Each structure stands twice: as C-alpha cells, then as structure tokens.
Amino acid sequence: MEEVVEGTEMKKLARFSSCRGVAFEINPNRPNPFAIGSPPSPPKHQDRIGPHHWLWLPWTRTTSFKVVPRSNHVVSPCRSRPSSHFCDIDIDMDDDVEIEILAEVNDLETSPEKGNYNNNNGVLKAQTKSNTKKSRLSVILLDQGFTMYKFLFLVCLCLNIFALFLSVSGYFHYGKNRATLFSIGNILALTLCRSEATLRLIFWVVVKTLGRPSVPLKIKTFATSFLQSLGGIHSGCGVSSIAWLVYSIILTLKNKQQSSPTIMAFAFGILTLISLSSLAAFPLVRHLHHNLFERTHRFAGWIALILLWLFLFFFISYDPTSKTYTMSLSKIIKSQEYWFTLAITILIITPWLTVRKVEVKVSAASSHASVIKFEGGVKAGLLGRISPSPLSEWHAFGIISDGINEHMMLAGAVGDFTKSLISNPPTHLWVRTMHFAGLPYLINLYQRVVLVATGSGICVFLSFLLQPCPANVFLVWVAKDIEVNYGKEIVEFVGRHCKEKVIVHDTAISGRPNVGEMSVNAAIRWDAQVVIVTSNPQGSRDVVRACKRARIPAFGPIWDS
Template identity: 55%
Template sequence: MHWQDQAKPMMHTKFSSCRGVSFELKPSPGSPSLSRASSHFCDLDDEDADDEPVAIGADEEMAVVVTAAAVAVDDVSSKKKASAPASAKKASSTRSRLGVILLDQGLFTVYKRLFVLCVALNTVGLVLAATGHFPYAREHAAVFAMGNILALTLCRSEAVLRVVFWLAVTLFGRPWVPVIVKTGVTAILQSLGGVHSGCGVSSLSWLAYALVQALQHRDRTPGEVVGVASAILGLLVLSSMAAFPLVRHLHHNVFERTHRFAGWSALALLWVFVVLSAGYDPATASYDRLTGAVLVKRQDLWLAAAITFFTFLPWLSVRRVPVTATARSSHASVITFQGGVRGGLLGRISRSPLSEWHAFGIISDNEETHAMLAGAVGDFTRALISDPPKHLWVRGVHFAGLPYLLNMYRRATMIATGSGICVFMSFLMQPGPAELSLVWVAKGIEANYGEEMKAAAWSSERLRGRVIVHDTAVMGRPNVAALAVDAARRWGSEVVVVTSNPEGSRDVVTSCHKAGIPAFGPIWDS
C-alpha cells in the first residue's frame, strides 16, 4: 500500500489548539487570535532561509541534514520583514543560527563532555608515553593514532550505529528501566559526534608524537616512512580544519568534499605507511622483511583493514534508483521510492554521489514504498522542485537517528515545525511500543504538504486524538515551546523530541528542561 493511502477521510474545518480550543480554518471576522507570538517561527514561505541543515542523525563525514525544511527564524514583524533588504535578513539569520549552534547549546553539554573525556584520556596516555611511564605507547604511537581513527570511523558508520541504536532500544526499552537511564542513553547516542571529534583531535596528537619519535631515531626510520607519515598528518589536519564549525557552517559543500577526499587520501597513504614500516629492516637498511607472514602479525595492518572496511561499508550499498518527485508547491517536494522502511530511520540521497549527500527523514508504512519530504531552503532542495529528478543515488543502508529512540519510551511527545514532520510521519503509520502524541506547527499545511499528509497526521490511529496541528497561515505564530510543555504535561510524556530550526529546537528543549521534562532536539554534529 502506498503511504499516502493510509490517510483517512477527515473534516477539514478545524484544527485543535494545545489548550483544547478548536479553531476554524477561516476564523470569524473580529474574533481574537488565541495564539501568541514567538521568537521562533518556521515558515515555508520564507525565501531568505539559509542552507543550514538540521542535524539529528549521524554521518561518517559528519552529521548533516535530517530535513531541509526547518526554516530561518525572523524576530521582526511580517511588515518589517517584507521591507528589509534580503542580504541583511540573510546575514542576520546566518549570524543568529551560528550563534545558536556554537554558543547557545551550553558549555557542559554531553557532546562536549564526551569530547573532553576522549581528549583527556589520550592526553594522559601521551604524557605517560613521553615521560617513559608507558613504554608500549612510546614504541607504538602510530598504533594509538590508528586506534583513535578507527574509533571516530565507527562513530560515523551507518551500519554500526544502526546496530547500536537497535541494541539500545532492545536493552533499555523495557518498562522497568528507569526514565533517567533511558534519557542518559539517548543523550550519549545523540552526542557520539563528541567522540568522533575528540578522537580526531587525539589522532593528530599521537601521529605528531610518532613523527617526533621517528625524527629522533632517524637511524632506524627510513625517510620514506617519515615522508608518508608527514603527508598523512597534513591531510588529517586539512580535514580537521574543514570540519571547524565556522567553515562547516558557511561552506558546507567545501567541508564535505574536503573531509571526504582528504580522508580517503590519508587512508590510502596509511596503507603505504603500514607496508613500509613492516618491511623495513634497520639492521640492513632495506625492505628485506616485506613478506606476508610479517604483515599479518602487525597490529597496524589489522587496524588499517578495519578502518578501510568501515569507511567504505556504506558505499557498498550505493545505487541509482528511479524516483517520483512531486512538488506540492513552490516550497516543498515529495520524493517517492520503492520499498518499505521501518519508522524512525533516515536516508541519504544525491544527484552526484562523489560530490554531496543529503539526509532526510523517511515517510513509510513499511510496505511497498517510502517517501522523503524536502522543503526548499537550499540549492539542492530547490532543484528538487524546479528540476524534478527521475533517478537519484541512494545508500541502501538507512541509518538510525534520534527519532528512532522514541521506541525506547512508553510515552513520548513529538514536536515538529515545517517539514520536520517527515521524521515522525512513519511513526503515525506503523505500530510501535511507544504511546505517542504530536504537535505540528507549519504554514499552509494543505497547500505545501498536501491533503494526504495533513489527513495522516490528523487521523492517525496510533495517536488516538493526541495531536495538535497548528497552521500559522490561519492561526498566527504560536509559542512553540509553550505548546510543547503543555502537550507533554497533558499526555504524561516521559520525553519530548523536537525537529525544528536551531533556535526553535533550543527554545523547546530549554523550556521543557525548566519544566522538568526531558527533551531532545537537533544539536551541532549529532
């Protein structure tokens, strides 16, 4: 069955507010507005939205888009917005988003704690090695560098994370497991990017230390090995610089391509380094020991093999598939693929697989087809509307992100703005262990998303009436954070998960935490 056929007939005259008040789609003249203005408002009609993605999933290159539909925030009135210069508005939005991404998430987030923990442990090891208290590390610094590279690779392996998320839900998604344990596991899994970054920085330190050791013992280390190791270090430094938040935020395509190709080049040189290091005999100053028997006993060879396997594992499932792209309006497109997909999973698509990949939430009833909803906020997503593709490149391994962890809880509230609804839509169509409720705030829902999408949200049997649909074109701009807190309290939710732009997600998560309700939303480098 096609996912759109899941929608049931419904009355289109009213939406429900968070406080149990019904609003007509065409309010009576003179009736007061019961919605309250907010500093965050996801409007699909905002043509000045920048390309900043909403990160809620994980990627081996770095976390990228879950849905390109969370749109820029505008703190001024509609009248001022219409008269303001486009360049000034976009610059203001970019500064605001970057500030939220880098500063407003706090100094002691789980992500930063994991980063500090990884760097601290490696620093202790380095200090002990340098002072002679850790002889093995002193003699095998390159092995420690490769160990960190393997760890950061595993943190971005879609197949590995799929298994890890499944295990988390299986082990901790039991009724008797305390909510505090579940939220702790959720916070750690969402913040594995901190391990990725921390191990990346640590690998540079270990490799630099290994180079220093090699230069101090030039009589035992051939120049070829030193040269290759120096090239690897240079490529890894370049890759790390491209991943610096400011560069990544303002030039995402540059980051993605540099991170990928510099990493692949460093991996190729790593094999050269392993072979040269294993085969060199200091006694004869030649490569007399370069035999298979010697190579298979080398730890660094097996580490290089593991790094290579997990790096290219996602690429083994890449294929070009036919798609059907339907533009609901000039602001959103629905892309349909063959094959059903479980709820909570995300997928990646590309027009040019070696150039850039974009991740989106998946809408599916897990039967014959699945779909992705893309809002027009960047060049890639706008092109899906102006130039609808007939084929796209996809990765066959769908990865698990934050929404997948909803299956761990007994009761949860989903908060979505704009096309952020797409990451939750599969939950409305498929049975699952959690008792869910939904708050969806968007502009021009029928016009931008289609009647089927609206009907699916409104009539979901799984929600059993626990749904709030707020059309801002009719009801005005709401305080989404207040809606979230009220909905979570009303339905007794154990956790709130939000998909919105950085400002909106921050406000919802902050308000829920102040109200004593665990909440999670997109973070930088999930």
C-alpha cells in the same frame, strides 16, 4: 501591532538559509517579520460553552475548532505568549550531508536588496542589529551550554592527553613505543562513531534492551543523550589522532636511522590530510562552506587511508640495518596497526557497497517542497541518503513510510539540488539502501512521547503515525500554509492518527505561537515521558529549555547530530 496598508507593494521577503540546506521565510502577511500576529477570534456564539473552551485546529484555510474539556494544561496556541524564535516559519529539512533535522540560521541581512522591512520606527533595524551581534560560532559553541557532546569530546581529549603526557614523561613506555598505533586507534574509534552500519546495530541493541517498560526513565534518557552526542567522541578522537601522530613523527625524527625518507613522507602526508580534514570540520567553516567541508572530509580521508596502507607496508617491511624493504606477510598480519587499518577500511567501504541507482517518482504540491517516492517499506525512525551524483554530494532526509509498500522523503526547495527536484524532476536517483538510525529512532525507547515538529520537520515523525509503534505518540505540528505547501497527502497522513493525540497549528491562520509553552502543556496533558522536537536550532533550544524548566526530559537536534 503595526497595521498592514492595503495596496502597498509587497516587498522582497527576508530569507533565512543555512549551509545545512534549511531555509525559511518570514510571514509575508506582516510588514514587520518580528511582529506577533493574533489569530482570528472564534465566533461569538462559539466563544465559551459551559465547562469547555476552544482548541484551535487549523487543518484547512477555513476556520476549524474543536471542543475539549477545560483543563489547566490544555494547549491553546492562539492564547500563548510570543516566542523568541520564528515559529511561523517553514523549516525545510534539506540537509547537505547530515540528517534533515538541523538548521543553522544566517544573520538577517539589513540591506533592502536582502529583504529589509525598514519601517518608520526602525524596530526591525534595531532587532536585526541585535541578531548579528551573536555570531554563528558563538551560538554553536557557547549558547547550548555544557552539553553531553562537549562532555564526550573533553573526556576523549583528556584521556588521550593524559596518556600522551605519561608517554612523554617516560611513565608509559607502551605509548611511547606505539604512538602510531594510538593514532590509528583513535581514527578507528572516530570511524566507528560515524559508521552507519555500526550505529544502526548499536541503536537497535539499545532499543531492544532498554526499551522495556521496567527500565527506569533516567537510564533511557541518558542513553538517548549519549547516542545523540556520539559526534563528540568522533571530534575528540580526531584531534587526539593528530596529537599522537605528531608525537610519533617527533620520535621518528629523533631516531632518523630507524626510518627512511619514504616512510617520513607518507607520515607527513597523512598528517597534512588529517589536519586539513579536521580544519574543514571546524563549526564555522563547516556551516559557511558545507560543500567544501563535505568534499574535503571525503576525499582527504580516502587519500589519507591509501597513504596509511602504504605507510604500514613500508614501515613494517623496513630493515634499518640494511636500509632495505623486506615484505613479509606473516610480519604484517602480526601487526596491530594492520588490523586496525583493515577495520577502518571495512567500515568506510561498507556504506558504498549499498549504493544503487533506483527509479523514483517526484511530485510537488507547490514550489516550496517536493515529495520523492521509492519502492519498499522502511521501519519508522530511520533516515536515508540520496544523491544526483554519488561522488560529489549526498543529502539526508527523514523517511515517511507505512512499512509495507513504499517510502517517501519530503524535500524543501532550498539548495540547487532540492530546487531541481521541482523544476526538473528526475526519474532516477542514487541511494544508499542501508538506512541509518538517528534521534527519531530512539522514540522506540519510550512508552509515551510527545513529538513536536515545525515545518518540514514533520517528515521524521510521520512513520510513527502510519506504523505500529511501541510508544504511544502524540503530535504537535506548527507550520505555515500546511495544505498549500505540503499537499493533501501529507495532511491525510497526519489525519490518520487519532485526533485526540494531534495538535496542528497553521501559523498563516493562527499566528505565531510559543512552541516551548505548547510543548510543555502537551507533555503535561498527555502525561508524556519525553518530548522529541525537530525545528531550527533556536526553536529546538527553546522547546528543550522550556521542557527542562518544567522537569520534562526533552531532546532536539544538535549542531553535529
């Protein structure tokens, strides 16, 4: 451990950020951000008494201890081994478009301007260089192993490729004759996987049918993994729709007499827009240029949908014999392509019908985060979207609510929008009144759950502490300068829960713990069925892997939650 020289001018903090809007800073109390600090030791007269030992509960900036019975599995953060990720960070859950429980960590810049703490032995410099070796894309695609997300992606892609192969080979005449229908069908499937109304209904049905104590735990964990990874179906169907559309265009080019230049122009326009949208969604582009991804995905998709309607009307009404267009409503209604396109349109329009401009109250305990309050209670586990300008950007946040009078969102000051909430608090914001379900909602599936949060990740769990919940929940929260950064109100919300079911670790007081070890010990101690974690990608993976090694089911946010 390197000593901090008093009087040394504080250097600029190294700051990590992500295109998903999550940022955090290295603990300023240590010159080397990778160094592991030791928490203060308890007073000698409180060191160990009989069959008890002390559990560090830093609720405030002053020393606070709690006596708990001695156990092999009692969590003691101050004695845990160092973690491989930053656990004394503040995970600001300000996402640009996805739910606020996912962050992608930028490589640490090595220049002094970027906050390089270059010490005498060059420890940080060496570790920084090792960090940059692993690219963001490799972390996303390779570091997580073969996940359910990748499995679903491959299943969708392989099924479509197999059907496409049979069509090309002449063994599947329906596919050859209706290639356009298969392309539109895939677009319908990927739209369903992203429809907030549809997913809300699916999550509700799953919780109601599988949330009973009699349902085996393996079925519940499989359902959780599947629902969390529906993005794999979305991506697989997106690539497959392009393949089918290309095949349809090739067949049309071989039989030019059966089509017209206008129809071909619409087809090529749709193909270009869908391909552009898919390229913008590629992980590396999506994370480095998230605003580009969001707007390309939205506006390219809308224009492609308009072109699809025009394509259908012209394609269905075209008479290749007379080279004319004869519009027939009965003929259009009988077309399967029409009904698929109508369903896609309804699914896309529905969320926008719930957009409202509402009055909000914004307050900030510090320059670190703001609290946005809205009228009306919201059920635990749901998430919401807000926007200063609905056509340009949307930000999703976990919702904190008692389920009765009001609900609020905790927004870390990371991007321009979230910083403006502190510097220039708005009186009104655009919201989608249709709240959507995600991984936190599936806590209702289980009977005993350990909730693990770092930093602002606590926001997605607080409603379960404030409202009656089918599950018996236990909380482990690791954050820095808790009351200073998040305010007394957030601390009071956590304090309302039974103290025997809460562990709060303030890293500014206790140092950096091994959150994975804490999570495993907490799950064993509380006999939990499952662990749900919200942290940055590396932190979430550490917790999930630690729990799985201990054969404890665990789930955390994935890159495309």
